[in-house]
Amino acid sequence: MRILLVLAHPLEDSFAASVAKAAKETLEGRGHSVDLLDLYREGFESRMTGAERASYFAERYDAAEVAGWIERLQAADGLMLVVPQWWFNFPAILKGFFDRVFAPGVAFEHDPAGGRIIPRLTNIKLFWALTTTGSPWWVVHLYMGNPVRRLLKRGIAAFCSKDLRFRMVSLHDMDRATEAKRKRHIKRVRALLSRI
Template sequence: MRILLVLAHPLSDSFAASLAGTIERRLTENGHTVDLLDLYREGFDPRLTESERARYFEPDYDPAEAGPFVSRLKQADGIVLVFPQWWFNFPAILKGFFDRVFVPGVAFENDPAGGRIQPRLGNIRLFWAFTTTGSPWWVVNLYMGNPVRKLLKRGIAAFCAKGLDFRMVNLYDMDRADEGKRRAHVARIEKLVGRI
């Protein structure tokens, strides 16, 4: 498989960056082709431009302004996201990636009559996310209802592709996770990724 591995963390020495490196290595060992897209290192601009938004509902939307990133998405068989959850949401740069790259004609088609959008990412068979959050499990799941999982699974993956292998794995209470807990999490991720 060709995997688009998307990293969204501003620090190159972060736990997320280290985890992305581990995932890249494990996927490569399994014979997959990995396209590492480090949104910060590659200078991705998350801001949807005025001209992009003005054309959004026009037939044959042209995503040229984000063209290189769109091309990488179209070439992928699977997507693996690595990011921290901030304020129970995506980092702004990752939200901007969805806004500018998962666009009409690429990820979905708008129904001109106002009905359901039609998925267009038939090339994507796998959609996995590995995240960290400073909050404990009960706050994310019981109090907040795991909003990031809902957004990814119901609001992005399901609207853009059918029959996906979807998975999301969180490291909860990240701010208080000791070295042992982090190592155990990395070992779990290596094992999961080894099954791809």
């Protein structure tokens, strides 16, 4: 399987970077091809351009500035995100990636009758999110209703692809996580990914 592994963290020595490294090693060890897309290191600009927005409902979306990233998404069989949750959402750079790359004609088509959008990312059969959050489990799930999972699964995954396997694996209470807890989490990630 060809997997696009998207890392969205500004610090090169972050725990997210360690998770991405472990994910890449584990997946490649299982024979998968992994394309690591480090949004910060690749200089991805999160702001949508005027040309992109002006063409959003036109016959053809102006993808000139993001064509390379679109090609990588379209070449993948699976998408895996490694991302922290900040303020119960993902970082702006990942939101910009969705806004600019998951565009009309790429991830979906507008329904001519004005109804639901039509999924176009039929190549994506696996969609995983490996996340961390500073809040305890009960705050994320019981108080906030797990908004990142809802956005990714019910919004992006459901509207852009069909029949994919979605999974989200989170380390909660990250701000107080001991080294031992972090190591256990990476071990868990490796164990789960070794089943793909």
